[in-house]
Amino acid sequence: MTVTRPSGDDLVEMLAALANPLRLRIVATLAGGRDYVSHLAREIGISRPLLHMHLQRLEAAGLVVGTLELSDDGKAMKYFEVADFDLHLTATSLAEAAATLTRSDPAKGSGEKEKN
Amino acid sequence: MTVTRPSGDDLVEMLAALANPLRLRIVATLAGGRDYVSHLAREIGISRPLLHMHLQRLEAAGLVVGTLELSDDGKAMKYFEVADFDLHLTATSLAEAAATLTRSDPAKGSGEKEKN
DNA sequence: TGCACGTGTCAGAAAACGCTTACACATGAA
């Protein structure tokens, strides 16, 4: 498996997505096999809207992938599975990522168009 | 360097500490050498109280270490340096960590004393 | 005595986050 090397902003988003016990559990459960939203919600023991929100965050970070499929009885099911990521976090690897950060850099002033 | 393998709760705390552009930049700067709070605040371009708060979070997560020292002219200086960590994040490694989570486990009910 | 430098901490506001409840729509089966 190749090591993922995201940009600074992307890394922050991925870390923020993983820095939550519920979302960590969601990824862990999906690591055991793909599942659809309603069933996964029952499996973990949380409400479906809440799971929906967390899955959105995980998918936005590129950690899980969702695909809308049609079951045999014609129902629309959204299946999720974990993406193929491999993050390596070290002081030096973080320094490399931080060098590519575009937002919140008071030192560089407002180089970019950052609607902070 | 040995790979750090924290518990689920500790991992969440470490990830939360890193999931912030400013704190990522702080770690990156400290990776280039130890520094004391006031100087580091000027270096990064943020206020000292704000940096103080971020350093507290990073230290609580075990990512940086602070030591209070006395300079030659008798001033109390708090020097910070990065800790020696090496996190490896994979779907399976996250699953292992998630298995040790103690908080927010609706499936297990409230096994622990969790003042949620 | 006053200024410059270091430390720490507190109060308050704006924004983001986590969660519940309720609503909308679709399908197949009783």
Added chain:
DNA sequence: TTCATGTGTAAGCGTTTTCTGACACGTGCA
């Protein structure tokens, strides 16, 4: 038609996070 299943989404609310500003204390030096 009604129920059970699946989907999505919006409103509301309490908590946490993030940040500024002001205060406290200490030392050395002009």
